[in-house]
Amino acid sequence: MVYYKSVIMRLTAFSLCAMFLPAVGLEAFGNDGAVTESTIEYRIRHRTFPSVFQAWNPADNLDEDPTVTEARHDLIFHGESFYGLQWDGASPGMATGFIPESIPLGLRRRQDLLQKNPNIILLLELRYRDAHRSFLPEGHAWWKRDADGKIVPGWEEEGYLQLDFSNPQFRECVAKRAEAAVKSGVVDGVMLDWWGDDEDRLLLVKEIRTRIGDDALILANANDTPTPRTAPFINGYFMECFRSQTLEDWNRIAATLTWAERTLRAPRINCVETWFHKSRSDEHLMRATTALVLVLSDGYCLFSDPNPLPTPDHLHNWYQFWEKRLGRPLAPGVKRPDGAMSRDFAFGTATYNPMGNEPVTISFGEPRTSITTGKRSRTHTVAPCDGDLFLKQ
Secondary structure (H helix, E strand, O other), X not given: OHHHHHHHOOOOOHHHHHHHHHHHOOOEEOOOOOEEOOOHHHHHHOOOEOOEEEEOOOEOOOOOOHHHHHHOOOEEEEOHHHHOOOEOOOOHHHOXXXXXXXXXXXXXXXXXXXXXXXXXXXXXXXXXXEEEHHHOOOOOOOEOEOOOOOEOEOOXXXXXXXXXXXXXXXXXXXXXXXXXXXXXXXXXXXXXXXXXXXXXXXXXXXXXXXXXXXXXXXXXXXXXXXOOOOHHHOOEEEEEEOOOOOHHHHHHXXXXXXXXXXXXXXXXXXXXXXXXXXXXXXXXXXXXXXXXHHHHOOOEEEXXXXXXXXXXXXXXOOOHHHOOOOEOEOOOOEEOOOOOEEEEEOOEEEEEEOOOOOOXXXXXXXXXXXXXXXXXXXXXXXXXXXXXXXXXX
């Protein structure tokens, strides 16, 4: 099954995809070549691991069709233009629907990604906290103002202004936009950036959940901080972990991920991203992030460029370590006596060794192959702040 899934993700010709998909029990194609989709919950529960997500911007180190690269990821969130959608109206922030002609474009985009990865989850980012100044008319009441009545800047990049989501009319508009996104059929839910646990966000997420129903997904960027009040309405955190330099940072990431897996609304789609410290060649950090997510959750991982770089945020490499080899998990992760954590999957074991620990020796009853070293042996070593996958065959 893992072999076939790996092959499917690289196929661009429909005729080849149609040969394999029924054999692995994932998806089938209709007479018109369209994917007959599984439910959201099925796609989440039946994907194989490791699972990687794309936060807006892509992996840029592969020489292949960009859609094939996108479909290597099991979850993507992006703005409407990524899907070919276009809000109706001169000011996108006031629109509560899409230009009708753009919806078929979005549906074709969805079909293309699903043909290459039948378990992919697609989300649309909704702007509610800040937006480019073109989002609303100049001086509009929905721009946030300070005590002197001046519009509040959004973030460091020029041209973004804060939005007043304490305004009930604006919250209603955002919720209607979420409803339009889900009803279009192009995406499986929405993503909300800059998340917190204040009253206004609680009112906003309640209204969105009412509008989109129980089955659609909500992903919120809470970084590495739990949000107990809004948790019942959210399916997953985008954990944009901009702090990963210290043992305290890694412990906080692990604690928040564990909390989110136990507390957020099912089906859960927790997404953990860390940034490189020196370069994309910090592969031990990539492996540590991947292994931490594997042993503590059924979530998605990402290792990317730091936001302060002048290039677009969240660009990243696609690492061979991320190829889907483990299959499905067999049991929860367990903490070992030596301080590391391991979890068994159908085709191997993932091990995470935290920062501050000693190197650990991993032993098996039969030879296993380390994805990090390529060594096949009954015993392997994992360094601190690192992780590895040990395959049975």
